[in-house]
Amino acid sequence: MKFAVLPSPSSSNNSERIGEITFEEYPDKKFSTPTYIVQTRKGSVPCITCDHFDELIGNLFAGSNESVILNMNYWDLMENPSLEILTKYLEKNPTKTLKNYLHLEKYPFFQSIRNVEFPYPTSNANEKGIYADLEKGRSKFTDAEFCNHTFNMFKPDIFIGIHDTNIKCKVNDSFGTSKQLKRAKTSTEKWGETCIKKRQELVDKQQTGIPEMIYSVFYESEEMTSLIPEVFQNNTDNIKGINFDIGHMDDLEKIVKIKESLKNQKCDLEKLVFFISGKDHPLEVLECVSRGVDIFDGIYPFTIAEMGMASMYPLELPNDNPEKVKMTINLRDRNFEKDFTPLESTCTCFTCRNHTRGYIHHLLNTHEMLGDILLTM
Known part of the structure; x- marks a missing residue:
């Protein structure tokens, strides 16, 4: 090395x-x-x-x-x-x-x-x-x-x-x-x-x-x-x-x-x-x-995935109070039930290219293992 x-x-x-x-x-x-x-x-x-x-x-x-x-x-x-x-x-x-x-x-x-x-x-x-x-x-x-x-x-x-x-x-x-x-x-x-x-x-x-x-x-x-x-x-x-x-x-x-x-x-x-x-x-x-x-x-990436969350923190943080920036979104929230947009529109990972927030919300609330997998990826 x-x-x-x-x-x-x-x-x-x-x-x-x-x-x-x-x-x-x-x-x-x-x-x-x-x-x-x-x-x-x-x-x-x-x-x-x-x-x-x-x-x-x-x-x-x-x-x-x-x-x-x-x-x-x-x-x-x-x-x-x-x-x-x-x-x-x-x-x-x-x-x-x-x-x-x-x-x-x-x-x-x-x-x-x-x-x-x-x-x-x-x-x-x-x-x-x-x-x-x-x-x-x-x-x-x-x-x-x-x-x-x-x-x-x-x-x-x-x-x-x-x-x-x-x-x-x-x-x-x-x-x-x-x-x-x-x-x-x-x-x-x-x-x-x-x-x-x-x-x-x-x-x-x-x-x-x-x-x-x-x-x-x-x-x-x-x-x-x-x-x-x-x-x-x-x-x-x-x-x-x-x-x-x-x-x-x-x-x-x-x-x-x-x-x-x-x-x-x-x-x-x-x-x-x-x-x-x-x-x-x-x-x-x-x-x-x-x-x-x-x-x-x-274990941050795995912990938030197992909690049903996606990591969504911005790359540019405000100087005045960066701790207040929202770092995650909770995909178990019913607000995503009919959300057919990707987790992140600019992301090219398998999850964002192929699945929507609404679908992952459905997987999490029906306790399907695939939900954890897609969020981890």
Whole structure:
């Protein structure tokens, strides 16, 4: 993976930037930033089959070599496919990968450790490892086990190193005691270093298809900043980006402070891609872009579709009060019962080209699955 910041039009905010990510495995495709990585649930894009998703992406970037990156949650892979099933599949098909198992070979995989479907993390951590509440019960995974799964089984194109997500859960307007924060800082740096060293071992062995790493940081105060270990600060062969852990990002100005700290550590910010998880509302995304964030994930497109809504926010927002702009329309509303216009007249997606607001209103109110599918697309 390579990331390059591209020249951009003059802006009032120097933090905003556009860039391009390239992968050796996908030489004929480019991935422009800022970009949204598409959320998956247990290996599939919600409401859309693999074939329909291919068609949707093809229509979205018609005549272009642009594509998208898929987000895969680490905990999902523990249960579907289970580790046992995936192990058997890989033993029988040594040349195949998780992508082949899921029939999603056309897209790069981005493996994250936070499940963005929930407002707070489901994982807990201490010095011994990180815990997850799975369907089969609570399971513990050490940093060594995480590296084994990531490098030997899942083999994503990009992954976020294991880090402490638990203390960043906001409870009673607090983000944890200083003792919890120190433990989190120590654990995150220890686990991050384990991931870096394991990856370097594979590089030294000249293995191919090694996942690229994004290092996770958080910021509480000048003394409580968890950043890249000094020995790896300028090693962009091992660390390709920075993850701002959203569970701790109550104030987006912390992004700016973290970047300033990285600059003080003499890290080359032009070579690092910046990722934030869970900030997926259009206005939140714009705020993050203004602070130089390159990659986002989230479930906003799927959540509003499951609520029977279509995303209709304007590209030009009023300066006086952008929060008052109507971002969605509710297709369950009876006002759309006899509305035979498309959702958006200028949109060229399958839904807008072939179906009307009235038809989608009918599907939603008769509880037809097709309504969710069309709105998601």
